[in-house]
Amino acid sequence: MRVIVLGADGYLGWPTALHLSTMGHDVIAADNLIRRRWDTLCGTHSLVPIAGMKRRVLRWKEVSGKQIAWERLDLMSLADTTALIAQYQPDAVVHFAEQRSAPYSMISGAHAAETQVNNVIGTLNLLFALRESGPDCHLVKLGTMGEYGTPNIDIEEGFIEIEHNGRKDRLPYPKQASSFYHLSKVHDSNNIMFTCRAWGLRATDLNQGVVYGSGTPETDLHSELRTRFDYDDIWGTALNRFCAQAAHGHPLTVYGSGGQTRGFLDIRDTVRCVELAILNPPDRGEFRVFNQFTEQFSVNQLADRVRAARLAHGLETVIEHLANPRIEMEAHYYNAKHQHLLDLGLVPHSLEDSLIDRVIGMVERYKGRIKPELFLPRVDWRFGGGGKMPAPSKRRRVPALRSVSSLY
Amino acid sequence: MRVIVLGADGYLGWPTALHLSTMGHDVIAADNLIRRRWDTLCGTHSLVPIAGMKRRVLRWKEVSGKQIAWERLDLMSLADTTALIAQYQPDAVVHFAEQRSAPYSMISGAHAAETQVNNVIGTLNLLFALRESGPDCHLVKLGTMGEYGTPNIDIEEGFIEIEHNGRKDRLPYPKQASSFYHLSKVHDSNNIMFTCRAWGLRATDLNQGVVYGSGTPETDLHSELRTRFDYDDIWGTALNRFCAQAAHGHPLTVYGSGGQTRGFLDIRDTVRCVELAILNPPDRGEFRVFNQFTEQFSVNQLADRVRAARLAHGLETVIEHLANPRIEMEAHYYNAKHQHLLDLGLVPHSLEDSLIDRVIGMVERYKGRIKPELFLPRVDWRFGGGGKMPAPSKRRRVPALRSVSSLY
Numbered sequence: 001m002r003v004i005v006l007g008a009d010g011y012l013g014w015p016t017a018l019h020l021s022t023m024g025h026d027v028i029a030a031d032n033l034i035r036r037r038w039d040t041l042c043g044t045h046s047l048v049p050i051a052g053m054k055r056r057v058l059r060w061k062e063v064s065g066k067q068i069a070w071e072r073l074d075l076m077s078l079a080d081t082t083a084l085i086a087q088y089q090p091d092a093v094v095h096f097a098e099q100r101s102a103p104y105s106m107i108s109g110a111h112a113a114e115t116q117v118n119n120v121i122g123t124l125n126l127l128f129a130l131r132e133s134g135p136d137c138h139l140v141k142l143g144t145m146g147e148y149g150t151p152n153i154d155i156e157e158g159f160i161e162i163e164h165n166g167r168k169d170r171l172p173y174p175k176q177a178s179s180f181y182h183l184s185k186v187h188d189s190n191n192i193m194f195t196c197r198a199w200g201l202r203a204t205d206l207n208q209g210v211v212y213g214s215g216t217p218e219t220d221l222h223s224e225l226r227t228r229f230d231y232d233d234i235w236g237t238a239l240n241r242f243c244a245q246a247a248h249g250h251p252l253t254v255y256g257s258g259g260q261t262r263g264f265l266d267i268r269d270t271v272r273c274v275e276l277a278i279l280n281p282p283d284r285g286e287f288r289v290f291n292q293f294t295e296q297f298s299v300n301q302l303a304d305r306v307r308a309a310r311l312a313h314g315l316e317t318v319i320e321h322l323a324n325p326r327i328e329m330e331a332h333y334y335n336a337k338h339q340h341l342l343d344l345g346l347v348p349h350s351l352e353d354s355l356i357d358r359v360i361g362m363v364e365r366y367k368g369r370i371k372p373e374l375f376l377p378r379v380d381w382r383f384g385g386g387g388k389m390p391a392p393s394k395r396r397r398v399p400a401l402r403s404v405s406s407l408y
Numbered sequence: 409m410r411v412i413v414l415g416a417d418g419y420l421g422w423p424t425a426l427h428l429s430t431m432g433h434d435v436i437a438a439d440n441l442i443r444r445r446w447d448t449l450c451g452t453h454s455l456v457p458i459a460g461m462k463r464r465v466l467r468w469k470e471v472s473g474k475q476i477a478w479e480r481l482d483l484m485s486l487a488d489t490t491a492l493i494a495q496y497q498p499d500a501v502v503h504f505a506e507q508r509s510a511p512y513s514m515i516s517g518a519h520a521a522e523t524q525v526n527n528v529i530g531t532l533n534l535l536f537a538l539r540e541s542g543p544d545c546h547l548v549k550l551g552t553m554g555e556y557g558t559p560n561i562d563i564e565e566g567f568i569e570i571e572h573n574g575r576k577d578r579l580p581y582p583k584q585a586s587s588f589y590h591l592s593k594v595h596d597s598n599n600i601m602f603t604c605r606a607w608g609l610r611a612t613d614l615n616q617g618v619v620y621g622s623g624t625p626e627t628d629l630h631s632e633l634r635t636r637f638d639y640d641d642i643w644g645t646a647l648n649r650f651c652a653q654a655a656h657g658h659p660l661t662v663y664g665s666g667g668q669t670r671g672f673l674d675i676r677d678t679v680r681c682v683e684l685a686i687l688n689p690p691d692r693g694e695f696r697v698f699n700q701f702t703e704q705f706s707v708n709q710l711a712d713r714v715r716a717a718r719l720a721h722g723l724e725t726v727i728e729h730l731a732n733p734r735i736e737m738e739a740h741y742y743n744a745k746h747q748h749l750l751d752l753g754l755v756p757h758s759l760e761d762s763l764i765d766r767v768i769g770m771v772e773r774y775k776g777r778i779k780p781e782l783f784l785p786r787v788d789w790r791f792g793g794g795g796k797m798p799a800p801s802k803r804r805r806v807p808a809l810r811s812v813s814s815l816y
Contacts, residue, residue, distance in 0.1 A: 078517045109486045109536035113529045120528065120595070121521045124588070128517035152577035153570060162561060162570055162582075167741070169560035171582035174570070175598065180532075183602060187528070187595040190583065194591060198735040198789050327606040333575070381606050 001278060002026040004088060006075065006126070007096030009033055009053055012142075012211060012270050014227045016094060018218035019271035020278070021066045028088050029053065031097065032074035038104070044235055044374060046228035047244065047366050048214070059224040075122030078129065086133035092278045093130070094140045097122060098184070102146070102326075103234045103377070105181035107385035112180040119184035120191065127195045138281040139192065139203040140274060145263045145293060145336060147186045147207060149176030150329050155336035158205060158289020178328055179381070189289075196287035203286075204277045208270065209263030209293025212239035213355065214362040216268050229362070232374035238299060239264065241375070242306045243356060246317050247363035248370050252307070255377070256324030258300035261334040263293030266349040276344040291338040294348035309356040325377040409686060410434040412496060414483065414534070415504030417441055417461055420550075420619060420678050422635045424502060426626035427679035428686070429474045436496050437461065439505065440482040446512070452643055452782060454636035455652065455774050456622070467632040483530030486537065494541035500686045501538070502548045505530060506592070510554070510734075511642045511785070513589035515793035520588040527592035528599065535603045546689040547600065547611040548682060553671045553701060553744060555594045555615060557584030558737050563744035566613065566697020586736055587789070597697075604695035611694075612685045616678065617671030617701025620647035621763065622770040624676050637770070640782035646707055647672065649783070650714045651764060654725050655771035656778050660715070663785070664732030666708035669742040671701030674757040684752040699746040702756035717764040733785040
């Protein structure tokens, strides 16, 4: 199949492009490279040095004999996006190309607006591009389990049968997202669902859990094929950050009491889930949702797993509970379904001590690059990032968004 | 109470400002006047000539002895919005300031993006402005009944108790909006709900039905106090457009079979509902939803009501069924609750033949201004407004939205 991977410069986009290429698909990797710019703006960086996209694609050709096309593309341009779809006529588009940090979206009003404009309008442009140039193409969109929040009932995969006052309907599962980032994905889901109904597009919304792991078999083949690894408060996610903290001898920073429970998965399963979705497309007009995670853990359980893995090597790890900078329940019911991808053949990697060892081992190789001040949360959900955190770079006034004036 | 009315230049914003002023509130009217610009761009116009905002406010002072402050404001500017809230310290902000046409939002990708950016980011900026400068202020936000779509179960007011696999929760009512405009209001609702939880803001989402009527007692006081009246395919809503068509001797244009059922209300009830919400604010941290309509009608029932009102004067009216340019069910279950505003004391105007007569009478005074070509739908939900409609003004390339680059 011919597949465009949007957001191919990211932590998951790049390994996905490599995996699909390995599996014999014809892959086009596209990105606007803004993630590297956001690193500069946030004073953050990938712990693992990463090559540029041109270099990566060349190295991949050399190592695997396979060609990945590289296209610099900004989804904010409807014209460029439409042209890309028209040029390649892909069977599927995998859409990772979003601002994907909840803390980033909570820094200020400008960051919230940037996140929602980038994600919602980028996706909207992609939908119009598909209507125009690729109506049969399968959109595989990365959503997040965070769209659901933590309801007191089982979380279904996208839809729920509701019986109410003697009548029944199958309706979109209610969403209760808890950051402007997570909300942007809710907005996307609603926009995509509508275009499947209105235009007959076909889409799979992959509501993904928190991903952990330092790479895949393909990214391990060469130093220039490695994917980024984030350990900081803005871009680093729970388990990866804990592994980095453990390797550095820093306490594991649990937010609040640590009873927050979420779905997690290994990065090697992410790339396989995406391929499973591509190999089994929905019908025209169908909008389907897969909950893409393999195991549920509370934050405390994760921290304990990391501590136990260290203890097996005779190493002590301190777990520290910080005041929770987020707005979230710290003790709650959580039971989320994730059957669809298993039904399509996913054989999950479960979280093993050996994986934790491997991640910590990788971090240890780059220990000298760690800036421990980036371990601590700088963004508070209540107040933003304003006076509450060090400004890692010069503050600059964000220009106000202007309306698009438009004629028809 | 001190109340800022955002979108005070619009069909409903202006009468609301006048009504609140009449009731003794201290009113600040704000608008960026973009609605008048959109008219130019769409080749549309208010059937009733309307005065400029400065003129209106002066005339109101003269007629009523009451002062309404006028502020030109674009919600796209977070700084200006924050400054406005800080300056006036309002008890309530009534937010009508959105692009409010479903067909407009469906013209093209650029129009969809403009609608969602204008509405979602405008509201987001307002939420940040309230957090910063008016955390106790009550946000009264105009939503739409169209957020719910047409589910096969009763529509509740914003939330629904769901029992599922032996557990229960009260969750946001599932939304199934059917245009990028309606979706923008769903996005708004989700963003607002989150900030009530995260920041302790207080908000009322008024999910309003389709409004009909040519004015209120206040707008009838002087020709320079009149509010706009839209009869065209882009801005005109069902009953108002039917009245204009009847007055002009044009067939009433029903889209599809006409079984589409919606909630409707008289413009005189809109202004009272808004005041009832203001007088009865929610608690800090509360996000509540009122379904703001008084009666349900199918489009066929509305057309029949207009025909009957004409027949009482011996006039024949033709009803014409056009191919439906929208994506919507034309026969469906529809039972939407609307108890909250009645509980607060709303005494609804029901739709009477005399009201239809009054609207038609008003249209007849301005019959010479009608452009009948604007009665027919130019925007198709499947294909947009592209080649399917006459271009009322020179086509211009819409500049692509750029990401907001931002530091912290």
